[in-house]
Amino acid sequence: MSDATTHRAFFGDAEYAFRLTPPLIIELERLTGMGIGGFCQRLFAMDFRHADMLATIRLALIGGGMAHGDADRLVRTYAADxxxxxxxxxxxxxxxxxxGGPPAVETDEPKDETQEVAEPQPEAQVEVFDPPADDDHARSLRNGYGA
Known part of the structure; x- marks a missing residue:
């Protein structure tokens, strides 16, 4: 199983591996009636059929190593309704x-050693604003009742 295209996530009752293998991509294309590129575009744009979204999850559970019946049961239990x-x-x-494969991993190390490190700036002093005590006239003007 390729980690490059395997997505791990909590679904329903536990964390599972989700992966669309090449044969499962072909099955998803057959079920949706369109190529994977067009289907991705439509799903990302929120222009999809409910059954297609469920098929994506079910097939990816199967590709992640789950038995067909268990994948179908999980999708019916935790997504369909x-x-x-x-x-x-x-x-x-x-x-x-x-x-796109796995997300880029960010490190704390600088990417280019020639980058200058900015000097830390002292934190600005914050003054506490203590408004004067309200009187009825000031409150009515501030709230738009009076002139």
Whole structure:
């Protein structure tokens, strides 16, 4: 299983591996009736069918190593009858990982040793504003009741 296109996420009751292998991409294309590029564009633009979003998650669970029946049961239990915005981010993350690979890892080390490090600036002193005590006239003017 390639870590480059495997997405790990909590879904329903535990954390699972999600991966769309080449044969599963072909199956997703067959189910959606479009190529993977067009399907990704449509899903990312929130222009998709509910069944296509569910198929993405189910097939990715299978590609992550889960048995077909278990993947189907998880999707029916934790996605099919739930608000779309619970499952949509997972489908996007699965396809985003397929499309672009793993996210870039940021390090604390500078990328270029010739970069200058900015001198730390002293923190600005913050003055506490203590408003004067309110009187009825000032309060009514501030709230727009009176002139």
């Amino acid at each position: 739930h608000p779309i915005m619970h499952a949509y981010p997972l489908a996007v993350d699965i396809l985003d990982r397929l499309w």
